[in-house]
Amino acid sequence: MFLPASTVLPRRRWLQTAAATALTTLSQPSLSASAMTIRLSHVVARDTPKGMALERFRSLVEERSQNRIRVQIYPQGQLYGDHDEMQALQLGAVDMVAPSLSKFGPIGFPEFELFDLPFLFDSVEAVRRLTRGTIGRTLLQGLNRQRLMGLGFFDNGFKHMSANKPLLEPRDFRGLRMRIQGSRVIAQQMRSWGALPVVLPFSETRRALETGVVDGTENPVSNFWTQGMQAVQSDLSLTGHGYLGYAVVTHQRFWDNLPPKDRNLVQGALDDALVFGNEIADAQNDKALAALHLTGAANIHNPSPAQTQMLKKASAPVHVELATRIGPDWLNTVQNALRKTS
Numbered sequence: 001m002f003l004p005a006s007t008v009l010p011r012r013r014w015l016q017t018a019a020a021t022a023l024t025t026l027s028q029p030s031l032s033a034s035a036m037t038i039r040l041s042h043v044v045a046r047d048t049p050k051g052m053a054l055e056r057f058r059s060l061v062e063e064r065s066q067n068r069i070r071v072q073i074y075p076q077g078q079l080y081g082d083h084d085e086m087q088a089l090q091l092g093a094v095d096m097v098a099p100s101l102s103k104f105g106p107i108g109f110p111e112f113e114l115f116d117l118p119f120l121f122d123s124v125e126a127v128r129r130l131t132r133g134t135i136g137r138t139l140l141q142g143l144n145r146q147r148l149m150g151l152g153f154f155d156n157g158f159k160h161m162s163a164n165k166p167l168l169e170p171r172d173f174r175g176l177r178m179r180i181q182g183s184r185v186i187a188q189q190m191r192s193w194g195a196l197p198v199v200l201p202f203s204e205t206r207r208a209l210e211t212g213v214v215d216g217t218e219n220p221v222s223n224f225w226t227q228g229m230q231a232v233q234s235d236l237s238l239t240g241h242g243y244l245g246y247a248v249v250t251h252q253r254f255w256d257n258l259p260p261k262d263r264n265l266v267q268g269a270l271d272d273a274l275v276f277g278n279e280i281a282d283a284q285n286d287k288a289l290a291a292l293h294l295t296g297a298a299n300i301h302n303p304s305p306a307q308t309q310m311l312k313k314a315s316a317p318v319h320v321e322l323a324t325r326i327g328p329d330w331l332n333t334v335q336n337a338l339r340k341t342s
């Protein structure tokens with residue numbers, strides 16, 4: 001049982017209803033040996049790296065379980081969004097979510113904001129060497145603090161800046177209101193360039209750009225394109241200043257309820273789907289960029305090496321500020337790991 005997507009309830013009512021739903025759900029065996037449905041919610045379009053990876057997860061689970069286990073995906077924030085997807089997971093109103101790593105800081109996991117550090121990574125391979133090693137395992141285990149289970153990491157790619165003007169060096173950002181995810185590191189990044197960070201849910205971003213609530217934002221090209229942001233942002237500047245990746249998360253209660261053989265089947269399908277997602281992520285971002293070039297729907301700019309150096313220099317203090325927030329040992333561990341593998 002869950003709230004139909006069309007239901008729009010005032011927040012308080014929603015919580016009461018979701019709690020009642022969860023209790024109902026919990027009072028019934030959420031799984032039976034015969035058949036079950038995994039409800040998975042995410043906030044982006046289907047034809048994005050995340051959307052396609054999770055679709056692959058669905059088809060692998062259904063195929064390998066001979067449809068005994070179904071996966072119902074709710075994309076584009078149809079069911080839950082940035083405001084409430086983690087609450088919905090805690091209440092058992094949804095079984096899996098796949099938020100951006102930038103969305104874990106505000107819910108009590110500031111260590112995840114290391115992925116938001118501007119210009120920390122020079123490639124997704126460098127990120128994967130972290131997420132596939134001890135650091136990745138430690139981060140996922142840390143989610144147990146709130147009875148969450150981290151099931152795996154996967155990529156989208158590097159973020160670029162958009163607005164109705166080129167954004168190539170710090171002075172271009174001065175005074176601009178820039179939509180960001182709820183990460184303190186990203187907020188500091190924007191401030192270091194003279195912009196005003198504005199935290200908004202992903203689902204409200206395009207409208208906020210259209211109405212002038214914010215002047216610009218940052219996205220991988222696949223999100224920029226699939227959300228139609230080119231209709232409300234005239235300029236895309238390929239700064240590649242930060243990384244956007246995801247973690248698939250479930251609740252311990254759901255995971256513990258799964259019979260061991262189903263747990264193995266679901267984890268195996270997810271592992272394979274995330275490898276697939278990483279394989280297609282670059283291609284999806286390249287396809288979106290090619291579409292923008294072809295349609296001429298946005299002016300596309302490349303910062304010069306000198307301009308990139310200016311952005312890096314201005315945002316360097318964010319690394320120190322984060323060390324204070326998450327503990328210097330975290331950052332030292334990450335930097336040592338990156339040095340070893342570069």
Ligand code: LMR
Pocket residue numbers: 043044050099100156181201202219223244
């Ligand atoms: C955003 O909020 O900009 C991204 O986290 C959306 C997504 O999930 O890719």
